[in-house]
Amino acid sequence: MNTLLMLLIGLFFAYALYMASINTKHFRQPIDFLxxxxxxxxxxxxxxxxxxxxxxxxxxxxxxLSAHFGxxxxxxxxxxxxxxxxxxxxxxxxxxxxxxSGLKTAGDILAGYYSSETIRIYVFVLLVLFAIPFAGxxxxxxxxxxxxxxxxxxxxxxxxxxxxxxxxxxxxxGGWRAVVFIGTAQTxxxxxxxxxxxxxxxxxxxxxxxxxxxxxxxxxxTQTRDILYDRIPGVxxxxxxxxKEISSGGVWTTAGIFxxxxxxxxxxxxxxxxxxxxxxxxxxxxxxxxxxxxxxxxAGLLLLLSPxxxxxxxxxxFFAAPSTSTGDLYFSLIQxxxxxxQVMGVLFVFMLLVSLQIAVSFFATAGANIFSLEIFARFIxxxxxxxxxxxxxxxGLFVIFFIMALLASSAPLSLMMLGDLALxxxxxxxxxxxxxxxxxxxxxxxxxxxxxxxxxFVVFTEPIGIVPFGNLFVELPWGRWPWTIHSAxxxxxVNLLSCLLVSSFTKKRDNREHRNRLHTQFSRAxxxxxxxxxxxxxxxxxxxxxxxxxxxPGAILGNDLFALPILSDQAVDVGMPSIxxxxxxxxxxxxxxxxxxxxxxxxxxxHGSRYGQVALIENHTLMRQxxxxxxxxxxxxxxxxx
Amino acid sequence: MQPTLLRKEVLERHALVLSFWLxxxxxxxxxxxxxxxxxxPASILFGFALLIVGFVAHILINRIYSTNFTQNEIALGLFLxxxxxxxxxxxxxxxxxxxxxxxxAGTAGFLLIFVSVVFFMVTxxxxxxxxxxxxxxxxx
Numbered sequence: 001m002n003t004l005l006m007l008l009i010g011l012f013f014a015y016a017l018y019m020a021s022i023n024t025k026h027f028r029q030p031i032d033f034l035x036x037x038x039x040x041x042x043x044x045x046x047x048x049x050x051x052x053x054x055x056x057x058x059x060x061x062x063x064x065l066s067a068h069f070g071x072x073x074x075x076x077x078x079x080x081x082x083x084x085x086x087x088x089x090x091x092x093x094x095x096x097x098x099x100x101s102g103l104k105t106a107g108d109i110l111a112g113y114y115s116s117e118t119i120r121i122y123v124f125v126l127l128v129l130f131a132i133p134f135a136g137x138x139x140x141x142x143x144x145x146x147x148x149x150x151x152x153x154x155x156x157x158x159x160x161x162x163x164x165x166x167x168x169x170x171x172x173x174g175g176w177r178a179v180v181f182i183g184t185a186q187t188x189x190x191x192x193x194x195x196x197x198x199x200x201x202x203x204x205x206x207x208x209x210x211x212x213x214x215x216x217x218x219x220x221x222t223q224t225r226d227i228l229y230d231r232i233p234g235v236x237x238x239x240x241x242x243x244k245e246i247s248s249g250g251v252w253t254t255a256g257i258f259x260x261x262x263x264x265x266x267x268x269x270x271x272x273x274x275x276x277x278x279x280x281x282x283x284x285x286x287x288x289x290x291x292x293x294x295x296x297x298x299a300g301l302l303l304l305l306s307p308x309x310x311x312x313x314x315x316x317x318f319f320a321a322p323s324t325s326t327g328d329l330y331f332s333l334i335q336x337x338x339x340x341x342q343v344m345g346v347l348f349v350f351m352l353l354v355s356l357q358i359a360v361s362f363f364a365t366a367g368a369n370i371f372s373l374e375i376f377a378r379f380i381x382x383x384x385x386x387x388x389x390x391x392x393x394x395x396g397l398f399v400i401f402f403i404m405a406l407l408a409s410s411a412p413l414s415l416m417m418l419g420d421l422a423l424x425x426x427x428x429x430x431x432x433x434x435x436x437x438x439x440x441x442x443x444x445x446x447x448x449x450x451x452x453x454x455x456x457f458v459v460f461t462e463p464i465g466i467v468p469f470g471n472l473f474v475e476l477p478w479g480r481w482p483w484t485i486h487s488a489x490x491x492x493x494v495n496l497l498s499c500l501l502v503s504s505f506t507k508k509r510d511n512r513e514h515r516n517r518l519h520t521q522f523s524r525a526x527x528x529x530x531x532x533x534x535x536x537x538x539x540x541x542x543x544x545x546x547x548x549x550x551x552x553p554g555a556i557l558g559n560d561l562f563a564l565p566i567l568s569d570q571a572v573d574v575g576m577p578s579i580x581x582x583x584x585x586x587x588x589x590x591x592x593x594x595x596x597x598x599x600x601x602x603x604x605x606x607h608g609s610r611y612g613q614v615a616l617i618e619n620h621t622l623m624r625q626x627x628x629x630x631x632x633x634x635x636x637x638x639x640x641x642x
Numbered sequence: 643m644q645p646t647l648l649r650k651e652v653l654e655r656h657a658l659v660l661s662f663w664l665x666x667x668x669x670x671x672x673x674x675x676x677x678x679x680x681x682x683p684a685s686i687l688f689g690f691a692l693l694i695v696g697f698v699a700h701i702l703i704n705r706i707y708s709t710n711f712t713q714n715e716i717a718l719g720l721f722l723x724x725x726x727x728x729x730x731x732x733x734x735x736x737x738x739x740x741x742x743x744x745x746x747a748g749t750a751g752f753l754l755i756f757v758s759v760v761f762f763m764v765t766x767x768x769x770x771x772x773x774x775x776x777x778x779x780x781x782x
Contacts, residue, residue: 015660015664019657019660022653022656023653026649026650026653027650027653039650041654041658043654043658047661181657181661184657184658184661185657185660185661185664185665187661188661188662188664188665188666189664189665189668191665192665192666192668192669193668193669195669196669196672196673341675341676341679341680343672343675343676343679344672344676347668347669347672
C-alpha cells in the first residue's frame, strides 16, 4: 500500500508541477503571479472556494469529532449555511468595491474605507495567522497521517518537510493562478472521493436499520463517557468551560453549534478568501457557489456522510480497543479499508491528504502575495515594479513554508494554539464588512472598538490567553469556551454590541464623504429584482426563524420531534435518529432560503453595469504612500539591480 | 467554424478539463478495479458510468468555451480506450478466474462508452458527418 500511495502522490505532484509550469509559460506578466491580474475564470470561484471551505473546516478533525460526539457534532455542518449566507452578503460587493476603488486586497479596502491603519494591522495579523499557524495545523496533520499510514516507515518530520517542499515548489513556480487551478482539481477529487467513501460506508452497514442499531450501540457505549451520541445536549450549559468543568452530555449545545457556525464565517472573511473573490474576472458564480456548492453540496455531504464515516471510526474505537489514540484510530480505519481493497485504502488516505493540502498551499500563497501587494508595495518599497513584487512574493513563500514546516515539525502545540485563533478573529470582521457593504452609518470608531473588544474576548476564551494569564498573573475561573459558547461567539457578541453603540454616537463625527460616494456607486451597479419591501421583510423574517430552529434553541426540538411527535403518545420509527432527520430537513430549507436571498437582496451586478471610480485611499494623509527609507532602498538595490 | 480561443482561455479550458477527469477518472477507475477484484458487476458498471459522466462534463466544458475536442484529446482518448480494451480482451483470454458476470459487465461498460461517443458524434455533427469520421478509407 505504501508504494501505491507514493505513486499516486507522485503522479499528483507531477500534475501540479505541470500546471504550474504551463501557467508560468503562458502568463508571463508578474502581476499574474500575484493575483492572476484579476482575471480568474468563474469556475475557479465555483470549485476552489468549496474545497477551501471543506479544507478549512478540517475534514480530518471533523471525522474524528464526529466519531467522538456523534450527531450533536454533525449539526455543525449546518454552520456552512451561515457561511454561505455571509458569502452572499459580502463577496459580490467586495469585488465591486475592488473594481470601483482600484484596490486589490481586503486590507487595503477596509483600511481605505475606514481610514484606519489599525484595521490594516488587524487584517495583517489575520493574514499571518492564516498563512502560518492555521495552514500549519493541516501540515502537521499531513505528517501524522503519513506516519500512521506507513506504520512509521515515513517519519512525521520527513513527511512534513517533504510535503512542505512540494507544496512550496508548485506555488513558487506557478503563482496564484496555478494554486487556484490546482485547488479546483483538488476540490473535485475531494468531493468525488467523499461521495465514494460515503457510499462505501453505507454499503458497509448495508441498510438504514443496521446504521440505526450501530448508532444505538455507540450511544450506549458513549454514555459511559457522558456523551449523548444521538442528540444535542441542551440549548446552553452554564459550565466554566473546557479544562475547568465537564459539560454534561457533550459540549455541542445549540449555543456551541451556533457560535461555531459564526466562527466558520471567518473562512470567508479571511484575507486569502477575499483575495480569491477580488481576483475573479467577474461575479458569475458568486451566486451559484454559496447556494449550491457550499450550502447544497458541501453541507449536504458533511451532514449525510460524515456520521457514517464517524460511526465507522467510533466502532473501531469502542469495539476494538477503548484506549486507542486518534492517530491509531485513523490507522485502524485505513487498515480496515485496505484489507477490503488496497486501492481503496490508498484512495481514502489520498482523500484526507488532498483535504489538508488545499488549506496549506492556498493560505500560504495568499499570505505571501498579499504581503507583497499590500505591505511591501505600500510601505517598504513604494512604486516597486511588478517584477520586484513577484520576487518578494516568492521570497515570502519560502519564508512562510519554512516557518510553517519548522513549527509543524518541532512545535505543533504553538500552531494549534495560534491556529485556533484565526477563524474566531477573522469572524470579528463581520461588523467591518457590514459597514463596507451595506450599512454606511457604521463608523470607524465603532468598528475599532468592536474589533479590540472582540479580540480580547476571543483571546481570553481560548488557551492562548487563558493559560499564560493564569501562569503569569492569576488563574482565570473559566476555561476554553465557557457556557459551551465558542470564542467567536463571545467575541462577536461584544463586538456587535459595542460597534452598534459606538457607531450610533459617532456617526456624525466620522468623515464619510468617500463612503457615501461608494454606496452611491453600489446603488448604480446593483440591480434589485423585486423592489417590494414586503418580500424583503418576509425573507429576513424567514431567515431569522430558520436560524432559530436550525441552529438556535429551537434545534433542541429535533432531538425527539420525529421519534416522539408532539400530541402523540406513540413512538414513531422513521428509520433515522430524529435529530438527523431534523438536520436534513433544515438543510434543505436553508438552501431554499439562500437561493431566495440571492435573488431578492438586490446584489446582482449586471454585465453592463455602470459604476464610477471612488478613491478610498488617496484622500487621506495617513494613507498616502511615503518614500522608501534609505537603508531599505540600498538593501533592495543590491538584489534588484544585479 | 469555431471561434479561436484566446491563449488564456485555452489554458483555462485545459485546466478545467484536467480537473474533471482527475476527479471522475480516479473514482471511476477505482470502482472498476474494485468490481473486478471483488467480482461485483454493479461496481464495474458504476465505474464506467462515472467515466461517461466525465465525458459529459468534458462536452459541457466544450460548450461553455464554444469549442470542440482537440486533436490531442481525441488521440489520448482513443489510445486509452483501445489500450484498456486490449488489456481486457487479453485478460479475458488468459485469466481463467474471470467469471461470466465480470466479463459481461466489462464488455457492457466498453460498449456503453463506445455508444456514448457515437451518440455524441451523431447528435453533434449529424449522421453523415459522423460516419465520415470513421470512413477513413476514402482518403487513401
